[in-house]
Amino acid sequence: ILIPSLGLVLAFWFYSARDTFKPEMLRGKRVIVTGASTGIGEQMAYHLARMGSHLLLTARTEAKLQNVVRRCLELGAASARFVSGTMEDMAFAQHxxxxxxxxxxxxxxxxxxxxxxxxxxxxxxxxxxxxxxLEINFLSYVAMTTSALPMLKESEGSIVVVSSMAGKVGFPFTVPYSATKFALDGFFSSLRQEFTIQSINVSITLCILGFIDTERAVRAAAEVLAERPAPRDECALEILKGAALRRRELYYRYSSTRLPLLLRDCAAELLDYLVRSRYRLPATPGA
Ligand code: NDP
Incomplete structure (x- = not known):
């Protein structure tokens, strides 16, 4: 009786320890954050700065990136710099x-x-x-991953892919966006399989986000979405925790993402209905 009980206690202890995030996990880590001039990317940069990471930030708008870098240095980043340019250009992504x-x-x-x-x-x-x-939201992700892989293999590092509920289930009114997010799931989930087969110790965390209170999202959807957006700073921290713990997928918030997705295989039409019912629908042309 004693030995199996001890085994259970040890297994529980191991599982809990595995599950505990500590900010020190990211201290001194060398991190690239794309889309870091605003929104969730900007908030991730600030959290990483407080944890003492080395930061390389990118987006198009140089003036905003300068301010984010300055703030990161004030918050305690081990180092912070930026490169500005557009992810429409694969050469820039590799640069x-x-x-x-x-x-x-x-x-x-x-x-x-x-x-x-x-x-x-x-x-x-x-x-x-x-x-x-597709070039901006998908192909540049592929180009950066391909270029970064030798360095990530050496450090046994991590790839974090920020996606959306719209990349797991069909969403109306964001058809092109949704298509790019589904593409990310296909590419990175398949790549994860190949990493496992090849014993490549690089984690891939796919982040499935619900409605978050960034300026862009609120401007686009607040009037038609019948739900309150979640805070972007909390969302950013949850992404980093999931990444540090090398999670396969991260759901934020759980109640508006993971729980509804449980319906996908057993009641797909009900899930479609629930997704549609989140919207105050505009009048259909000709109706
Ligand atoms: P924001 O619009 O606030 O930020 C987008 C970032 O991408 C900015 O830094 C922007 O900077 C940069 N960017 C835009 N176009 C380009 C380009 N052509 N080349 C390089 N950089 C570019 O977005 P969010 O913070 O809301 O979203 C962040 C992530 O979270 C996205 O992947 C989004 O799909 C995902 N997500 C967000 C949700 C939400 O409700 N907010 C919901 C689900 C997922 P600049 O303009 O200076 O280039």
Whole structure:
């Protein structure tokens, strides 16, 4: 009786220890954060700064990045710098990773978070917009991952992919955006399988977010979404905890993401209905 009980206690202790996040886990880590000039990316930069990480931030708007870098240094970042440019350009995506090699001497965590502008409304048939959004929201993620992989293998580091409920279940009014987020799941979940087969110790954390109170999201959806957005600073911290603990997937908030998704396999139409019922629907043209 004693030996199995001891085994159970040890297993419980091991599981709890595995599950405990400590800010020290990210101290001194070399981290790239994309889309760091505003929103959730900016908040992740501030949390990482408080934890003492080395930061390489990127987005398009240099003036905003300068302010974020300054604040990160005030908050205690081990170092903080930025590279500005657009993720429409795959050469730029690769350039950011090379900067990490040159200035940080390697990389422990690649946080892929940026998102290109899209519209909120019925799909308008603009194929060129879908192509451009795929380049920004998907292909640049692939390009950065590919370039960063040698450094991440060496550090046994982590890739963090910021996605959405719209990347797990069909969402109306964000068809091109949703398509890019589904693509991320396909690519990174398959890549994770290959890492396991090849014993590559690089974790991939796919983050499934609900409605978060960033300016862009609130401007786009607050009037039509019948729910309150969750706070972006808390969301940013949860992403970092999930990444540090090398979680496979991170759901924020759990009640509005993971729980409804449990319906997907057994009651898909009910889930579709619940998703539609979140919206104050606009009048259908011609109806
Ligand atoms: P924001 O719009 O606040 O921030 C987007 C960031 O991406 C900015 O830093 C922006 O900076 C950068 N960016 C935009 N276009 C480009 C480009 N072409 N090249 C390089 N960088 C670019 O977004 P959120 O913080 O709301 O979202 C962050 C992530 O969270 C996204 O992946 C989003 O899909 C996901 N998410 C957000 C939700 C929400 O409700 N907020 C819900 C579900 C998922 P700049 O303009 O200076 O380039």
């Amino acid at each position: 950011v990773v090379r900067e990490a090699q040159t200035t940080l001497g390697g990389l422990d965590m690649l946080i892929l978070n940026h998102v290109g502008a899209s519209y909120f409304g019925f799909f308008d048939g603009d194929v060129e917009h879908v192509r451009k959004l």
